[in-house]
Amino acid sequence: MHGRIGLVLLVAVAAAVWVLPSYYTGLLTQIGLYALVTIGLNLFMGYAGQVSLGQAAFFGIGAYASAALAVKLHVTPWAGMLAGALLAAFVAYVLSFVALRLRENLLALATLALGIVINVVFNQWEFIGGSSGFKDIPGFTLGAYTFDQRAYAVLAWALLVLGLWFAGNLVRSSFGRSLVAISAGELGAQALGVDAERLKRQTFVLSAVYAGVAGAVYASQQSYIDPSSFDFLLSVNFVLMSVIGGIRSLSGAVVGAAAVVALKQMLQATVPLVLPGARGDFQSFFFGIILIAMLIYLPRGITGRFAEARRA
Amino acid sequence: MMASVWQYILAGVVVGAIYALIAAGFVLIYQVTGLINFAQGEFAMIGAMTAASLAGAGMPTLAAAGIAVVAAAVTGALCYLLAIRPARAATGVTLIFITLGLDVALRGLGLFVWGTNPLSLNAFSGGTAVTIFGGVLPPQALWVLLTDVLVFGALYLFFRHTYTGTAVRAAVANPPIASTFGIPLRTFAFWSFVVAAAIGGLGGVVIAPITSATFDMGLTFGLAGFVAAVLGGLESLPGALVGGFVLGIIVKVAGGLLSTGWEDGVGFFILVLVLVLRPQGLLGRAVRRA
Amino acid sequence: MTAPAANPSVTATLEVAGVTVRFGGVVAVDDVSFVARTGEVLGVMGPNGAGKTTLFNVISGVQRPTAGSVSLAGTALTGRSVENVAALGVTRTFQTPVMFWGLTVRESIEVALAAREFGATYPPAPHRELVPCGIGAAQRRRAETALRDTADAILTRAGIAATADRLTESLAFGEERLLELARALAVEPTVLLLDEPLSGLNPDEIGAVIASIRAAREDGVAVLLVEHAVGELLAVADRVVVLDHGRKIAEGAPQAVATDPLVIDAYIGDELDAPAGSSFDGAQDDND
Numbered sequence: 001m002h003g004r005i006g007l008v009l010l011v012a013v014a015a016a017v018w019v020l021p022s023y024y025t026g027l028l029t030q031i032g033l034y035a036l037v038t039i040g041l042n043l044f045m046g047y048a049g050q051v052s053l054g055q056a057a058f059f060g061i062g063a064y065a066s067a068a069l070a071v072k073l074h075v076t077p078w079a080g081m082l083a084g085a086l087l088a089a090f091v092a093y094v095l096s097f098v099a100l101r102l103r104e105n106l107l108a109l110a111t112l113a114l115g116i117v118i119n120v121v122f123n124q125w126e127f128i129g130g131s132s133g134f135k136d137i138p139g140f141t142l143g144a145y146t147f148d149q150r151a152y153a154v155l156a157w158a159l160l161v162l163g164l165w166f167a168g169n170l171v172r173s174s175f176g177r178s179l180v181a182i183s184a185g186e187l188g189a190q191a192l193g194v195d196a197e198r199l200k201r202q203t204f205v206l207s208a209v210y211a212g213v214a215g216a217v218y219a220s221q222q223s224y225i226d227p228s229s230f231d232f233l234l235s236v237n238f239v240l241m242s243v244i245g246g247i248r249s250l251s252g253a254v255v256g257a258a259a260v261v262a263l264k265q266m267l268q269a270t271v272p273l274v275l276p277g278a279r280g281d282f283q284s285f286f287f288g289i290i291l292i293a294m295l296i297y298l299p300r301g302i303t304g305r306f307a308e309a310r311r312a
Numbered sequence: 313m314m315a316s317v318w319q320y321i322l323a324g325v326v327v328g329a330i331y332a333l334i335a336a337g338f339v340l341i342y343q344v345t346g347l348i349n350f351a352q353g354e355f356a357m358i359g360a361m362t363a364a365s366l367a368g369a370g371m372p373t374l375a376a377a378g379i380a381v382v383a384a385a386v387t388g389a390l391c392y393l394l395a396i397r398p399a400r401a402a403t404g405v406t407l408i409f410i411t412l413g414l415d416v417a418l419r420g421l422g423l424f425v426w427g428t429n430p431l432s433l434n435a436f437s438g439g440t441a442v443t444i445f446g447g448v449l450p451p452q453a454l455w456v457l458l459t460d461v462l463v464f465g466a467l468y469l470f471f472r473h474t475y476t477g478t479a480v481r482a483a484v485a486n487p488p489i490a491s492t493f494g495i496p497l498r499t500f501a502f503w504s505f506v507v508a509a510a511i512g513g514l515g516g517v518v519i520a521p522i523t524s525a526t527f528d529m530g531l532t533f534g535l536a537g538f539v540a541a542v543l544g545g546l547e548s549l550p551g552a553l554v555g556g557f558v559l560g561i562i563v564k565v566a567g568g569l570l571s572t573g574w575e576d577g578v579g580f581f582i583l584v585l586v587l588v589l590r591p592q593g594l595l596g597r598a599v600r601r602a
Numbered sequence: 603m604t605a606p607a608a609n610p611s612v613t614a615t616l617e618v619a620g621v622t623v624r625f626g627g628v629v630a631v632d633d634v635s636f637v638a639r640t641g642e643v644l645g646v647m648g649p650n651g652a653g654k655t656t657l658f659n660v661i662s663g664v665q666r667p668t669a670g671s672v673s674l675a676g677t678a679l680t681g682r683s684v685e686n687v688a689a690l691g692v693t694r695t696f697q698t699p700v701m702f703w704g705l706t707v708r709e710s711i712e713v714a715l716a717a718r719e720f721g722a723t724y725p726p727a728p729h730r731e732l733v734p735c736g737i738g739a740a741q742r743r744r745a746e747t748a749l750r751d752t753a754d755a756i757l758t759r760a761g762i763a764a765t766a767d768r769l770t771e772s773l774a775f776g777e778e779r780l781l782e783l784a785r786a787l788a789v790e791p792t793v794l795l796l797d798e799p800l801s802g803l804n805p806d807e808i809g810a811v812i813a814s815i816r817a818a819r820e821d822g823v824a825v826l827l828v829e830h831a832v833g834e835l836l837a838v839a840d841r842v843v844v845l846d847h848g849r850k851i852a853e854g855a856p857q858a859v860a861t862d863p864l865v866i867d868a869y870i871g872d873e874l875d876a877p878a879g880s881s882f883d884g885a886q887d888d889n890d
Contacts, residue, residue, distance in 0.1 A: 045405070049405075051405050051408060053412065098584055098587075098588050099584075101588065102587055102588075102591075104404040104405060104408065105347070105348045105404065105408060106542075106587055106591065108348065108350075108405075108408045109348065109538065109542070109583065109587065110583070110584055110587050110588075112350075112535070113535070113539075113580035113583045113584055114580070114584060116535070116576060116577075116580050117576075117577050117580045117581055117584070120573065120574065120576050120577030120580075121577065123573055124571070124573050124574060124577070131573075232531065233416070236412060236416050239409060239412065243409060282420055282423050282424060283420070284416045284417070284419055284420035284423075285416070285417050285419075285420020285421050285423070285424060286417075286420070287413075287416055287417075287420070288412075288413040288414060288415070288416035288417025288418070288419075288420060289413070289417050290413075291409060291410070291412070291413030291416070291417075292394075292395045292399075292410050292413040292414065292417065295399060295402065295406050295409055295410050295413070296395070296398045296399045296402075296410070299402065299406060475712070475716045475719075478705065478709050478712060478713055478716070479713055479716060481702070481704050481705055481709075482702040482705055482709075482710070482713045484704065485701070485702035485703045485704050485705060486700055486701070486702055486703075488684070489700045489702070490702070490713075491684065491685045491688075492662075492684055492685060492688035492693070492694075493688070493713055493714055493716075493717040493789065494685065494688070494689055494716075494717040495713070495717070
């Protein structure tokens with residue numbers, strides 16, 4: 001089902017990019033890439049019942065891997081995307097032995113800390129540009145054709161549809177049911193013969209793959225990255241997208257990403273009118289308030305709300 | 313070389329004292345409510361920025377400092393009343409996200425109110441720097457250490473020598489049973505936020521003359537305080553004190569020997585190590601609770 | 603169907619009226635009514651799964667009944683929170699003793715005493731706090747000494763005075779039981795619910811608990827006692843209510859209940875080492 005809705009969306013996006021101004025096309029790309037990250041996050045947080053406050057790090061690893069290969073070794077971004085996904089997966093796999101032994105509060109802390117440590121590495125490692133990052137990252141190409149903003153939007157949404165389709169099949173499989181069993185109670189799930197440790201690890205790695213792929217496309221699309229693009233606030237934004245859309249929902253990831261990107265645009269357009277001095281990441285104030293309000297009044301997210309309404 | 317390491321250690325003691333204060337706030341809230349308050353560092357930011365801006369407007373430093381602590385305490389009270397209490401039926405992960413939202417919202421608020429420029433605050437007193445074995449401590453460092461002595465001393469007296477302190481410990485040990493002895497859990501939860509915020513704000517105020525104050529200082533201080541609390545076992549105020557100093561010294565020595573950019577990385581690396589290898593903290597006993 | 607329990611001339615302290623608890627399709631407590639009066643020990647008997655603990659949960663406010671009500675001296679308890687019920691004078695202990703880890707034994711008693719002192723309002727007025735410094739220190743020190751003496755007297759009566767300065771997490775199981783009982787008595791309850799207070803104790807400790815129960819009765823507490831050790835229960839109880847599969851099947855004097863054929867039926871397979879009485883004395887109540 002997710003796959004079919006996704007295809008419709010992809011067609012809509014492919015059509016829209018021909019009429020939209022390129023600025024909005026860029027926003028569509030952003031929504032697609034963020035939604036991709038959020039799908040992974042929802043699998044890990046919503047379905048497996050875990051928590052990650054460091055997802056921006058995997059997004060960053062994907063971006064840096066692809067950018068470094070492209071800039072230093074002139075590797076095509078297509079291969080860079082694969083490398084980004086693999087590296088993010090590898091890092092997640094290694095970290096899972098550390099982080100996934102912890103629960104809730106401490107897991108939140110550990111993932112947050114790991115996210116920041118990885119950001120410090122981005123900042124301090126001169127080989128990958130240190131605090132100034134990479135400039136002039138080569139774009140994606142198909143034969144002689146170099147991607148423009150329209151093509152990136154289509155690419156991002158094509159990947160998103162693929163990601164939705166895969167995740168949709170996954171959650172309907174016995175794997176997905178086992179995940180839900182874990183989130184309901186690890187001991188109970190283990191009593192049913194579910195290898196909770198392994199499933200959590202696989203889901204964590206998968207969420208990193210989603211983020212890594214999105215990050216690699218992001219690097220080429222922006223053609224510029226630096227460590228501040230992947231900081232703690234971005235991790236919080238991913239959490240916000242997840243919560244707004246509905247943490248245990250796949251289509252919610254798209255809704256959440258779209259809502260956050262749209263919100264950011266609205267705030268950037270309106271807040272300076274009211275408060276001329278406001279600049280920098282003042283949106284974070286509103287994002288924080290919205291996050292809290294959602295959790296208090298709409299803890300299952302927008303899609304969760306609709307699902308309830310349908311059932312009623 | 314040795315001399316500079318000694319100087320790093322002294323610098324570590326000073327920031328460690330602040331980490332200990334913020335860690336104490338974490339521990340208070342965690343013990344009483346069971347939740348990790350990711351917004352803890354922002355109380356230090358509110359304290360530091362309020363004091364610096366008031367002093368900048370001409371108010372005497374100590375008066376500005378007093379108002380700043382009150383401002384932080386009020387912020388803590390509002391956080392509890394507006395964000396935590398309405399969601400008290402929520403589960404663990406939801407509450408984590410709510411305090412995360414508080415952290416982000418307060419930082420954004422700081423940006424709105426004070427902008428991005430760093431503010432400075434005069435030291436509380438003049439006087440010359442103290443030299444200890446060739447290492448130098450500025451006069452403000454003594455204020456920082458004095459604050460630790462007073463805060464931890466007051467907490468000790470409260471928890472060991474008052475009815476209410478004993479009642480809080482009973483509430484920490486077993487909330488439902490404690491409530492049958494007339495112990496008001498929600499009132500204590502409220503006050504844990506107020507006191508934790510006041511202590512955090514005080515930390516921000518006393519460190520501001522040394523580090524200056526910026527709207528985004530809360531994240532760094534909050535997370536460092538968090539690491540310190542975890543080092544101390546997350547459930548112990550003496551642990552928070554020791555954890556603060558241990559972390560401060562490690563971070564400053566490592567930062568001094570490598571580069572200051574690595575300070576955060578070292579701190580969080582230690583956090584991860586402790587979480588994995590010794591989750592009960594450096595001083596803690598193995599957890600008895602199931 | 604009349605029984606002394608229904609005699610209106612005696613002040614009824616705790617009244618359980620038609621209480622029913624259903625968990626889904628299972629009826630854990632089925633239309634149970636009885637009265638517990640001040641200064642008596644009411645034994646609550648029944649085989650495993652008879653609904654005794656569920657009944658305690660209803661009385662103490664943990665479990666809301668599906669039907670029926672509980673009242674204390676005319677004040678309804680049903681629907682109130684656990685804290686509220688406790689504040690009205692209903693205190694309980696648990697099958698597994700619940701300790702305040704991190705507090706010493708004496709502090710555990712002091713918490714209970716403070717609940718009585720302040721009428722459950724924290725923080726108390728500053729002059730009641732025990733900060734041993736500042737203005738009026740002498741007065742406060744006197745208050746502290748007085749509180750300490752009261753706590754120590756309670757611990758001595760409970761037979762655990764030697765443990766006063768130990769942390770509760772270091773206590774042996776029997777000491778935990780004794781402390782839990784002493785802590786419950788320290789709040790001077792109107793009604794005391796004891797859930798198997800003798801299990802896991804050695805003979806000395808059993809003697810101490812029974813002495814405490816009798817002392818509480820003398821002080822006018824209504825004690826409700828659930829206990830598997832039927833012999834001890836029948837020895838200490840003034841009256842007994844018997845539950846089986848959630849229904850009350852008997853109520854009356856211990857020796858009468860012990861010989862009730864319905865009760866013996868319910869306990870088939872269980873040894874009923876009661877003093878064998880030979881006659882019914884009319885106190886026995888049919889289940890209706």
